[in-house]
Amino acid sequence: MKITSADITLTEVDLAKFPQDGKFEIVxxxxxxxxxxxxxxxxxxxxxxxxxxxxxxxxxTANFYIVNDEFYFVDMxxxxxxxxxxxxxxxxxxxxxDYIRKRDTDFIVFFLLDNRHEPTNNDKEMxxxxxxxxINPVVILTKCDKVxxxxxxxxxxxxxxxxxxEPDDLVFEFSSVxxxxxxxxxxxxxxxxxxxxxxxxxLDDEYEDHGDDEFFEDDEYDYEYSDDDEYDE
Numbered sequence: 001m002k003i004t005s006a007d008i009t010l011t012e013v014d015l016a017k018f019p020q021d022g023k024f025e026i027v028x029x030x031x032x033x034x035x036x037x038x039x040x041x042x043x044x045x046x047x048x049x050x051x052x053x054x055x056x057x058x059x060x061t062a063n064f065y066i067v068n069d070e071f072y073f074v075d076m077x078x079x080x081x082x083x084x085x086x087x088x089x090x091x092x093x094x095x096x097x098d099y100i101r102k103r104d105t106d107f108i109v110f111f112l113l114d115n116r117h118e119p120t121n122n123d124k125e126m127x128x129x130x131x132x133x134x135i136n137p138v139v140i141l142t143k144c145d146k147v148x149x150x151x152x153x154x155x156x157x158x159x160x161x162x163x164x165x166e167p168d169d170l171v172f173e174f175s176s177v178x179x180x181x182x183x184x185x186x187x188x189x190x191x192x193x194x195x196x197x198x199x200x201x202x203l204d205d206e207y208e209d210h211g212d213d214e215f216f217e218d219d220e221y222d223y224e225y226s227d228d229d230e231y232d233e
Contacts, residue, residue, distance in 0.1 A: 024072070036075050
């Protein structure tokens with residue numbers, strides 16, 4: 001995908017104040033220091049659009065990045081950092097849960113994990129929570145350039161076992177240093193955007209065929225590892 005424009009448009013904690021323009025959203029969920037900011041900067045070809053922090057757990061808002069005026073990357077607060085006050089950890093969790101349960105727009109979740117480590121209890125709990133809400137996250141394994149080639153297969157096996165992934169679950173290895181996985185992830189995103197656009201085109205056609213009145217009806221932590229890297233929310 002060619003990136004013609006990218007900018008941060010909103011930092012907010014209140015779901016009612018999130019964008020209401022109906023654009024597709026790619027939601028980034030992961031532990032503090034997993035590399036969400038570096039993922040955004042690498043994917044968008046920007047060096048510092050999303051800012052890394054010297055203190056993990058510092059990001060406390062949902063950050064919306066508009067891309068090509070077409071869709072958003074939504075960077076959620078990192079979870080699982082013990083040195084953040086318990087009340088703040090609960091606040092972070094509430095932002096994510098409010099979004100997953102109440103957000104009225106089409107979205108997909110990218111679940112970011114550090115490729116060098118097995119999933120922690122926090123990771124497993126968050127992943128299981130998303131599953132329980134009917135979400136099937138796409139797993140992005142960050143910092144894969146720091147894993148030796150000889151260890152990649154065994155590390156990947158451990159991660160899949162830890163999250164209880166099925167054979168058809170999507171997993172991408174990614175590095176913001178080498179850009180590994182960037183093209184493959186963009187290809188996937190483009191396919192999702194095309195499917196979303198086709199869905200609404202079909203919906204509009206069906207709506208016109210049925211008229212305006214009767215077509216629509218309503219249906220009803222703890223930080224378990226540390227690194228020497230600069231912290232990256």
